[in-house]
Amino acid sequence: MSKITPMTDPDEIRRMLQPKDTGTSIEAVSTWSLVLHCTKCNLQTSGIYTETGDITRRCPACKSILMYCPACHNLTSATERFNILSCDKCKTDFVTKSTIEYLASRDRESREIVLSGIRATGKLHLGNFLGAVQRFVEYERGDNLCMYFVADWHTLTTCDDPREISTNSIAIASDYLAAGLNPERSIIYTQSSVPELAELALYLSMFQSKNQLEDLPTLKDMVRDRRFISMGHLFYPVLMAADILGPRATVIPVGSDQVPNV
Numbered sequence: 148m149s150k151i152t153p154m155t156d157p158d159e160i161r162r163m164l165q166p167k168d169t170g171t172s173i174e175a176v177s178t179w180s181l182v183l184h185c186t187k188c189n190l191q192t193s194g195i196y197t198e199t200g201d202i203t204r205r206c207p208a209c210k211s212i213l214m215y216c217p218a219c220h221n222l223t224s225a226t227e228r229f230n231i232l233s234c235d236k237c238k239t240d241f242v243t244k245s246t247i248e249y250l251a252s253r254d255r256e257s258r259e260i261v262l263s264g265i266r267a268t269g270k271l272h273l274g275n276f277l278g279a280v281q282r283f284v285e286y287e288r289g290d291n292l293c294m295y296f297v298a299d300w301h302t303l304t305t306c307d308d309p310r311e312i313s314t315n316s317i318a319i320a321s322d323y324l325a326a327g328l329n330p331e332r333s334i335i336y337t338q339s340s341v342p343e344l345a346e347l348a349l350y351l352s353m354f355q356s357k358n359q360l361e362d363l364p365t366l367k368d369m370v371r372d373r374r375f376i377s378m379g380h381l382f383y384p385v386l387m388a389a390d391i392l393g394p395r396a397t398v399i400p401v402g403s404d405q406v407p408n409v
Contacts, residue, residue, distance in 0.1 A: 153225065153232055153241050154215040155203040157181050157194075160222070163215065183213040183222040186235035211235070228330065261286045262396035264296040264338065267315040268306065271322040282400050284327040293333040294394055295323060300338045300345070300386060304379040338390065348382070348389035355385050 154160045185206035194204025194213045204213045211224040219237035226233045232241045286293050297316045360381050
C-alpha cells in the first residue's frame with residue numbers, strides 16, 4: 148500500500164494540473180472544466196456529486212470515486228474497500244486518513260479482532276482448509292474484525308526465491324477467496340505490505356532475551372537435527388509478536404506447533 152495520497156477534490160486536481168508561472172488566479176482555475184476517465188465503464192466524464200456538500204465526484208454510471216492517481220498520474224476511477232482507495236488503472240492501493248479512522252471505528256465496534264496467517268509455501272491443501280481456513284470463515288460471522296494475511300516474510304526461513312514466494316502468495320490469497328472468505332468482511336493482505344511490522348519487531352527485539360528464544364521447542368529440534376539455523380529462525384517469534392501486537396489482535400487462531408511461539 149502506498150503512503151502518497153490520491154486527490155479526489157476537483158479544485159485540488161485543477162490546481163495540481165495548472166501550468167506553472169501562468170499567473171492564473173485560484174478563482175479562475177476553479178472554473179476550468181475537468182474531465183476524468185472511469186476505467187470500469189470506459190467513460191469520459193466530469194463526474195457527479197451524490198450527496199449534498201460532497202467534494203468527491205463519482206462516475207454517473209457506476210458511482211465509482213473519480214480521482215487523480217499520484218502513482219500512474221492518471222485522472223481515473225477508484226475502487227473503495229475498507230476505506231482503502233485502489234486505482235482502477237494501475238491497481239495501487241492508497242491508505243488515507245479516512246482508512247485509519249474507519250479501522251479505528253471497526254476496532255471499537257468489533258467484539259473481537261481476529262488475526263491469523265499462512266506461510267507462502269504453496270497453494271492451500273485440504274489440511275489448511277480443515278485446520279485453519281474453515282475457522283477463518285466462521286469468524287467472519289458476527290461483528291468480528293477479521294484480518295488474515297499471507298506470511299511471506301516468515302516463508303523466507305525456508306524459501307529464498309522471491310518469485311516463488313510472490314507466486315505462492317497470490318495463490319494463497321486466491322484460495323482464501325475460493326474457500327469462502329469475503330473480502331468485504333475480512334482484510335486480506337501480505338505481511339510485507341505493512342513495513343511497520345518489521346519496525347515494530349525491531350523495537351520488540353531490544354527487550355527480548357536471546358536465551359528465551361533459544362529455549363523454544365522448534366529451535367531445539369533444529370539444533371538436535373543439526374539443521375541450518377538463520378537469524379530469521381531465531382527472530383521468528385518476535386516477528387509473530389509484531390504481527391499480533393500491531394493490529395492489537397484479541398483472537399489468534401494458530402496450529403498447535405505455533406502455540407509456544409505465541
